[in-house]
Amino acid sequence: MVRIVETEAYVPGDAASHAFRGETARNRSMFLRRGHAYVYVIYGRSYCLNVSSETPGVGAAVLLRAAEPLAGVELMEARRACHDGRLLCSGPGRLARALGVTRWHDALDLCARGPLWLAAGRPPEAIGTSVRIGLTREAARPLRFFDAASLVLSGPRRLNEHKP
């Protein structure tokens, strides 16, 4: 279980969004009702976990960039082959890896008690914003959020519970 600490938004009409050019086989879950998982492979090495954030048919999602490990740390360390708490979930790919999230989790409803879900957390008042990072387009938009700790995420309990 982790507390989400940093996220980044990809909104409708956003040239940097995977959904910008319409729905495809890969980004299909971005168009699901808000609260569904959108998982994709980046640079052939890492998975990125997003949460769809709009009404059905509208492509938008929030990328989970970093989190704070709360429970099941041993398992996450095993998946990541890393024993530095600071680095365990600091980065989209690292976070997904630590939670054992793969393409298998794509399109899951994160608002239902399934293998992966979101729980209500803190109110959004204290959330800070900044520009997005690592982008080549639309990079200057203030759609990156810090201390976005309003959600708690629970993942699979066993190592490699969900293979790709």
Place this chain on the structure above:
DNA sequence: AAGAAGATTCGCT
């Protein structure tokens, strides 16, 4: 059918 680009990570200098 082929090629370039990409919301990253890791290791080496």
Place this chain on the structure above:
DNA sequence: GCGAATCTTCTTA
């Protein structure tokens, strides 16, 4: 700090 690794998807010929 920089560059390679690595592969899927979309674009262009």
